[in-house]
Amino acid sequence: xxxxxxxxxxxxxxxxxxxxxxxxxxxxxxxxxxxxxxxxxxxxxxxxxxxxxxxxxxxxxxxxxxxxxxxxxxxxxxxxxxxxxxxxxxxxxxxxxxxxxxxxxxxxxxxxxxxx
Numbered sequence: 001x002x003x004x005x006x007x008x009x010x011x012x013x014x015x016x017x018x019x020x021x022x023x024x025x026x027x028x029x030x031x032x033x034x035x036x037x038x039x040x041x042x043x044x045x046x047x048x049x050x051x052x053x054x055x056x057x058x059x060x061x062x063x064x065x066x067x068x069x070x071x072x073x074x075x076x077x078x079x080x081x082x083x084x085x086x087x088x089x090x091x092x093x094x095x096x097x098x099x100x101x102x103x104x105x106x107x108x109x110x111x112x113x114x115x116x
Contacts, residue, residue, distance in 0.1 A: 012038070064113045071109055075102045 013035070020031050079102050086095040 068110060068113065072106055075106055078102070 016031055016035060020028065079099060082098050083095060086092075086098065
């Protein structure tokens with residue numbers, strides 16, 4: 001995990017503390033406000049990066065789900081004429097091989113795109 005102090009810069013923090021020692025207690029409020037502003041900026045950057053990554057992941061998941069549905073529907077539609085043709089000509093072996101191939105493609109895609 002990244003330390004906020006590392007992101008702000010240890011030298012900046014040390015400089016602020018040294019300034020406090022030089023100026024005395026009169027400027028404590030300003031120094032604290034400066035530190036608070038830097039910390040707030042760092043936190044906002046982290047939250048923004050996390051939100052952007054989450055949005056991208058959700059968008060990719062949605063696209064994958066749509067593609068999986070289209071692939072399944074397309075496979076079923078493609079399987080209908082194959083089934084009719086092979087069923088009418090009594091080619092049961094070829095019919096089974098065709099459907100195993102169609103199902104195999106769908107399963108392979110589903111396994112490749114599932115969440116880990």
